[in-house]
Amino acid sequence: MSRTSTTRLVAGLAAAPFVALAVLGGGMAANATSPVDGDHRVPYCHATHSEKNPFVFIETDKVAVVRAHEKHQDLEDVYPGFWYDDHGTPTWFEGRGDAAFAARGCVGGGGGLG
Numbered sequence: 001m002s003r004t005s006t007t008r009l010v011a012g013l014a015a016a017p018f019v020a021l022a023v024l025g026g027g028m029a030a031n032a033t034s035p036v037d038g039d040h041r042v043p044y045c046h047a048t049h050s051e052k053n054p055f056v057f058i059e060t061d062k063v064a065v066v067r068a069h070e071k072h073q074d075l076e077d078v079y080p081g082f083w084y085d086d087h088g089t090p091t092w093f094e095g096r097g098d099a100a101f102a103a104r105g106c107v108g109g110g111g112g113l114g
Helices: 003-031 062-070 099-103
Strands: 041-047 055-061 082-086 089-093
Touching (some): 041 099, 055 062, 062 082, 062 089
Antiparallel strands (some): 082 089
């Protein structure tokens, strides 16, 4: 194989991940929530069931929180209430626990649901 062919092959292989990211990344954006209240992301504290680290901070798309908590097994996660776009209809998703706890990154107490 000539040096020119080898260089082109290496350049093509190096570009492949970026092309895939551009194509797949565009598809991911289509799944994101249309912002009803200006933001499509929500912070929440996911319960880990660990005594040492009972919550882990996560910030994700609002629809991901809605879908995950429709089937959630224990209702221990802490998240603020928020508006999201449910197929063109603004819909309120009720918060759970201390919203300020989630806003603080799941630190400083207040994770209880009581």
